[in-house]
Amino acid sequence: MNAKEIVNVLNFASFRPEPDDPSSSWSNRFPKEKTLLLTINRNSIAWCEVLRGGRIVPGESATGELKELLTQLGAQLKDHTENGWVSICLNTRYVITLETNLSRRPGSEEAVKLTPRSVLGARYERGKRYAVTHNPETNSSILLACDEEQIRKIETMLREAGIKPARVCCGTYVLLRHALTVTNVTKTDDKTVSAFYIACCHGSVCALVQDQDRWLEIRSRTDVYEDTIDPIVELLAPFQQRISPDSEVILIADRQIEGLPEALTGVFQGHKFTDLSTATTLWSLLAQY
Numbered sequence: 001m002n003a004k005e006i007v008n009v010l011n012f013a014s015f016r017p018e019p020d021d022p023s024s025s026w027s028n029r030f031p032k033e034k035t036l037l038l039t040i041n042r043n044s045i046a047w048c049e050v051l052r053g054g055r056i057v058p059g060e061s062a063t064g065e066l067k068e069l070l071t072q073l074g075a076q077l078k079d080h081t082e083n084g085w086v087s088i089c090l091n092t093r094y095v096i097t098l099e100t101n102l103s104r105r106p107g108s109e110e111a112v113k114l115t116p117r118s119v120l121g122a123r124y125e126r127g128k129r130y131a132v133t134h135n136p137e138t139n140s141s142i143l144l145a146c147d148e149e150q151i152r153k154i155e156t157m158l159r160e161a162g163i164k165p166a167r168v169c170c171g172t173y174v175l176l177r178h179a180l181t182v183t184n185v186t187k188t189d190d191k192t193v194s195a196f197y198i199a200c201c202h203g204s205v206c207a208l209v210q211d212q213d214r215w216l217e218i219r220s221r222t223d224v225y226e227d228t229i230d231p232i233v234e235l236l237a238p239f240q241q242r243i244s245p246d247s248e249v250i251l252i253a254d255r256q257i258e259g260l261p262e263a264l265t266g267v268f269q270g271h272k273f274t275d276l277s278t279a280t281t282l283w284s285l286l287a288q289y
Contacts, residue, residue: 019085020166023110025289026087027054029166034082036163037286039089039171039254040154041202042223045069048283049080056283067157074161084164087286088154089171091202094146096173096220098208099123102141104134131170133177137192137213144173171201171254171282172220176208178285179252179276184213196243196271198236198264200225200253201282205232211244229260237267248272254282 019029026035030050037048037056046061059080062069070077078084102108103119109132112119116130123143129151131144146168155165176199184193192212199206206220219239225231243249249268251261252275261275278284 019083019164026050026167026286027288030085033085034080035166036077036080036086037089037283038077038086039091039202039282040066042092044202045073046202047077047080048280048287050287054287056280056287058280058283066154070157070161070163074163078162081163084162085166086158086163088158088165088168089174089282089286090146090151090154090168091171091204092222093150094144094170094172094222096170096176096206096218097143097145098215098218099141099143100139102132102134102143104139108132109134129168131173133180135213135215138215140215142173142176142208142215142218144170146170169286172199172204172206174285174289175199175201175252175254175282176206179250180208182276183248183250183274194244194247196239196247196249196268198249198251200232200251200257200260202254205235207236207239209239209243209247211247217242229257229263232260233263233267236264240268243268243271245270248274250274250276252276252281255279 021029032052034052035050037050039046044061044063047059049057049059051057062073108119112130112132117124119132127148128145129148133142135141151168158165176197179197179199183195186193194212195210197208203225204222205224208215209217224235249264249271251264256277256279265273
């Protein structure tokens, strides 16, 4: 064992996960290294620095085609890191669906990322990357599918710009999972949770109906809104007739969207309304998990 290896053992560096280890959180992979969080939207990108120790520093955004933006801003983005490592958050060209009777074998939520056919069976499609969240109370699951070729093209463009992608995720899926986790904590054998979840992320919207712990319906669309909240309200308004009277309406967005809580409160009158959004909701989650 050489001197560097001995030092790494003494300071626990040898026990840290590899930078591109998908099974480990971002905060564990880069505890003492400045990295970058990058969102890729339909016609824009946005970024945020994660400093040593995990503090986030929201950056800027730019509009245009990704290839052109990386040509113009690649060096600048890399300068926000120490070694080029970036977390990629896709907010376009994905599909979120509600499925039933998927494999529930131990570890299946991780297995779907590596051997998706073993979890999805006949629902598996070649050329897709998947993530899944199982409802612990029923046989339904939330399934995320992204185009493999699109992801590979993005990863190639980033590497050509000197940026090393360490993780690829979907912002809407991240937000929805977080909302489910923090609001389903009151369930007991004799107490269930009914809620209408709304996740908004850089133009995309996902709505999930949960009735007495059961996931009944999901609606997910990308590239819905840009400069106005009207398309969000129009998409969600029909659910007013489809959710139970005691359902809580829960909003989570990548940031606080001006006017949206007030508009939704008006549409879903009589329902308890909770807004989980903060000024840096998405950035905070990406930097932590």
